[in-house]
Amino acid sequence: MIKISPKATARSLMYIRSLEGLIKAKRQLVSSRQLAQMTGFTDVQIRKDISGFGKVGTPRIGYNTQDLKQILEDSILQKTTVKVALFGVGNLGTAILKYPGFQKDTIQIVAAFDSDLTKVGKVVNGIKIFDPAEASGVIRKKKAQIGIIAVPGDAAQKIADIMVLSGLKGIANFTPASVSVPCHIQVRNIDFSIEFLALFSEILRCDGCGMK
Amino acid sequence: MIKISPKATARSLMYIRSLEGLIKAKRQLVSSRQLAQMTGFTDVQIRKDISGFGKVGTPRIGYNTQDLKQILEDSILQKTTVKVALFGVGNLGTAILKYPGFQKDTIQIVAAFDSDLTKVGKVVNGIKIFDPAEASGVIRKKKAQIGIIAVPGDAAQKIADIMVLSGLKGIANFTPASVSVPCHIQVRNIDFSIEFLALFSEILRCDGCGMK
DNA sequence: ACATGTGAAAAAATTCACAGCA
DNA sequence: TGCTGTGAATTTTTTCACATGT
Numbered sequence A, B: 001m002i003k004i005s006p007k008a009t010a011r012s013l014m015y016i017r018s019l020e021g022l023i024k025a026k027r028q029l030v031s032s033r034q035l036a037q038m039t040g041f042t043d044v045q046i047r048k049d050i051s052g053f054g055k056v057g058t059p060r061i062g063y064n065t066q067d068l069k070q071i072l073e074d075s076i077l078q079k080t081t082v083k084v085a086l087f088g089v090g091n092l093g094t095a096i097l098k099y100p101g102f103q104k105d106t107i108q109i110v111a112a113f114d115s116d117l118t119k120v121g122k123v124v125n126g127i128k129i130f131d132p133a134e135a136s137g138v139i140r141k142k143k144a145q146i147g148i149i150a151v152p153g154d155a156a157q158k159i160a161d162i163m164v165l166s167g168l169k170g171i172a173n174f175t176p177a178s179v180s181v182p183c184h185i186q187v188r189n190i191d192f193s194i195e196f197l198a199l200f201s202e203i204l205r206c207d208g209c210g211m212k
Numbered sequence C: 001a002c003a004t005g006t007g008a009a010a011a012a013a014t015t016c017a018c019a020g021c022a
Numbered sequence D: 001t002g003c004t005g006t007g008a009a010t011t012t013t014t015t016c017a018c019a020t021g022t
Helices: A006-024 A034-041 A043-051 A065-077 A091-095 A133-140 A153-165 A192-208 B007-022 B032-039 B043-051 B066-077 B089-097 B132-142 B153-165 B192-208
Strands: A082-087 A107-113 A127-130 A146-149 A170-173 A184-191 B082-087 B105-112 B126-131 B146-149 B170-174 B188-189
Touching: A006 A034, A006 A043, A006 A065, A006 B192, A034 A043, A065 B192, A082 A091, A082 A133, A082 A153, A082 B192, A091 A107, A107 A133, A107 B192, A127 A133, A127 B043, A127 B153, A133 A153, A146 B146, A170 A192, A170 B192, A192 B007, A192 B066, A192 B082, A192 B105, A192 B146, A192 B153, A192 B170, A192 B188, B007 B032, B007 B043, B007 B066, B007 B146, B032 B043, B043 B105, B082 B132, B082 B153, B105 B132, B105 B192, B132 B153, B146 B153, B153 B170
Parallel strands: A082 A107, A082 A146, A107 A127, A146 A170, A170 A184, B082 B105, B082 B146, B105 B126, B146 B170, B170 B188
Antiparallel strands: none
16 A cells, blocks of 8 residues: 555546446446456456555455445545535536536535626535635635636636635646646646547547457 | 557647647747646657657747647647537536637537437537437438537436447547447546546645655 | 757556465 | 466656757
8 A cells, every 4th residue: 555656546536436336236246357347447457456455355256346445435535525616607517516426425516606696695406606705715614625617718717816825725627728826736627629639539549550 | 650659649639739829829939848837747758749740840949839739630630620429418518519629620519419309409609409319310411420428327328329320439428327338439438526536636646745 | 058859768557477365 | 267466577658868950
């Protein structure tokens, strides 16, 4: 459990997602090969990754789905719930607020903000919408750790500045605009056009080389 | 120009995105160091990546922003426009339809589909909404190459099946549900919870190690 | 001087081959 | 046998050091 590579971490998050599905389907056990089929990685790689977290599986049997999920989550997230603040309750923001994929014990949206005052005060999917002017106070009180930028691109930098001042440690930026922040703040850009282009380039890659 | 690694490709897509910003700001030139600052990679790595596409820069001067963008796009996308079909015009689907980050000559949404018949026939941001029953015909006629799943999770597999039958080569799945498709179809899952968890784990990583 | 481009070295990630256990 | 776990080999990716062009 000494150190775990960034890539292994990213993959492990996908294992967690697959395990959630298995657990929901009442599956008790899973083998590395089954996880491989579900995630698209190889079984060896999965065993290697998991072995970085300790000995969780039992030979001949496989992994207990619940145990494995627990260990992965505890190791990666250090037993804390990730608390998120959302800025911008337009189409995208609303989609995030209603996203059914957040497990309540791992990811929790604790507050939403929108500069449209007709939205302020409303509650969407159990989450209250605040005036961005109150952001700093609300974020500190609710102990949010990361912020989501889902506002129009030209407001992204302004929101990022607010986030930094509010003490958020990480920013997920859904706008195509790039934001600049102090280097101790982590930024993750989720850029739809890059996602689609990456997908497309994978298609081209496989078309070329003799992949079935 | 013989072969270009997957990682270099992924990074190059980000260079393109940065270059778009520079071009919009009327910048003619950019150095690898400036790109490094914008993207967070190192200048050496950027030069190495770019060198895989040929000799585009001029020593002492840097790279011409337009030329570099052109070369990266041509090499990665092979001069074709990526044509996309969207399934599901809810909050998320609408956000994608209105996304301002698609450059018209590289990514083009050619059709949208929604099973809500009150939406069928409407036009959002210039894109017409069709009945999913017509998907196969519309997709072939419009020559769409990749499909986006932005429907509720429980309909994801059904949509994926339609996509495969319609001849789409790649699928971007925005639902937390996993879809199974023939192995020659590329699938890219964009899972918000994984994005946020990955961001959070990076925060933890940097908190631990002595990073400023 | 200043910035690109590149072969060689170093590091990281993946795959292999097999040990060990129920 | 069927599965996990792991040291070693292999491949990929990154970094280094410096040659080259203006």
